[in-house]
Amino acid sequence: MPEPHPLVQAITPLVERLNAQLVEPADARADDVTLAWAGEPVVAVRLPSKTPEKAPEGGVQSLLAEVAEELGGPLRDLSRNEKQRAVLLLESRGAFEYRKSAETVAEALGVTRFTVYNYLNRAR
DSSP states (O other), X not given: OOOOOHHHHHHHHHHHHTTOEEEOGGGOOTTSEEEEETTEEEEEEEOOOSSXXXXXXXXXXXXXXXXXXXXXXXXXXXXXXXXXXXXXXXXXXXXXXXXXXXXXXXXXXXXXXXXXXXXXXXXX
């Protein structure tokens, strides 16, 4: 496999952080962002869909599902201590690196965003 283009190497960490996807320029859709180098298209960036069922693997929703399975049931039904543990597991897996993730986690746990931040602060 050939070495990735320098532009691809440079933007990959950002693309991963945004939970986006790199695609070949030939496969780009109208809403993808095609990036060029010296006037030639190199790669296109596909931003995550706003609908959870179409979100790329590895997003907050899949992390929530993993933690729920690990803790044995719906996050909303967990005890307070288990919810605190769920927040710590989510943090260790990078869930809070995503935009608006605290709101998403709070909704899944059935608590406020403020409570999620309190759980994070207590652990630190």
